[in-house]
Amino acid sequence: GKEEKHRVAYHESGHTLVAEIVPTGEPVHKVSIIPRGMGALGYTLQLPVHEKFLSTKNELNDQLAILLGGRVAEELIFGDISSGASNDLERASDIARSMVCQLGMSEKLGPLTYGKKEQSLYLGVEYGQEKNYSEETAKIIDDEVRKLIETNHTRAREILKKNRKTLDVLAALLEKKEVISGEEVKKIVDDTSVYFLSDGK
Template sequence: MMGAERRSMIISEKDKKITAWHEAGHALVARLTEHNDPVHKVTIIPRGPALGLTQMLPKEDRLNWNRSSVLDRIAMAMGGRIAEELEFNEITSGAKSDIEHATKFARSMVCEWGMSEKLGPLAFGEEEGEVFLGREFAQRSRNFSEATAIEIDAEVRKIVTEQYSRAKQILMENKPALDRVAAALLEWETLDGEELELLLRGGTLNKSKPPPAQKPNEVRRPEVKEKSKILDALGGLTAPVPKPEAGKA
């Protein structure tokens, strides 16, 4: 999903701490919201362009998304940025793809899935005109007015900011648990779902420590240059969201 583990990649202690709290924030919001899938794994071992990963696995195949599940997934996506802010009183560019995911989800709710309470069960998108002179491109035009476009933007902003606030409240109320999970990630690097549950109950982990990094002389934290797709039902935040089937709510 995100590529092979990159254990040889050297990350500064500061960035490792940021990543630990970031992923702990994702994991806690996912666990403490009703409609998110169970957390399968949380890791701060780099994979592909990502410095960490929170992976969720659905209990059964998902063919459709309901509104509550989408809102919980947006809240989970914002949990990483919020955890950074709560712990370090600062935010980083590491939440770039999370913000993209949340925004795309919210826009799909408004423009494709009819989940906006204000705009109702309507589809807002682009209409294609005829192909010009046999070329492989078409003229596109919006099927809604400028005033509606402003309303769409306002609805998308409202959805994201409301879920941001909800996720922040969850993490503020559970800051000790957030700190325990982040500290465990710094020590063990990877936690599974059962270990996460144990930490949330105030328990202590006892397992083998991960191997040390190979090259202590090179420190870098590259930016994510590859644009991620919409949140994945598996929680790896990489695959496109399945659209609801016609005729289903």
């Protein structure tokens, strides 16, 4: 319905705007809110990430902020979130968990891998994986994952709050046209003088 379309437009614009602003975000190619078949959400976000292996910590952090951008936009505009945001959170949690367990990117735990390598896609104990670490370590892992999510949620929020005008313009155009190109996104971002976070993040 009309209300859902309005929400989806903001959700996708949130991802898009964060992707345009974080330093390692690749340019957005296309954004669409056209429902696709009987999919759970019925729309796709064509984000710039071409399933490449994301290497640096900065890239992965930016990726988390981008993934959380849709959720943050919903929180800012509607004061709550839809089920559409839970898939993003799941993907963000997977990345954060890889950063902590597989890639040694946690200051607390350092460069050790936790859990078996071949399980790297699904790192949770819920997948019946053999644990080679203690409950205490499991708790630290969860805390570190949560910290990564919270930090990047805050970054996405800062970006969208400071660029609220751009977010509104993007969402309005997307709602009207249903599909917008990367060029159109770039034009809006350039025209509405986007505020970049001062620490270069």
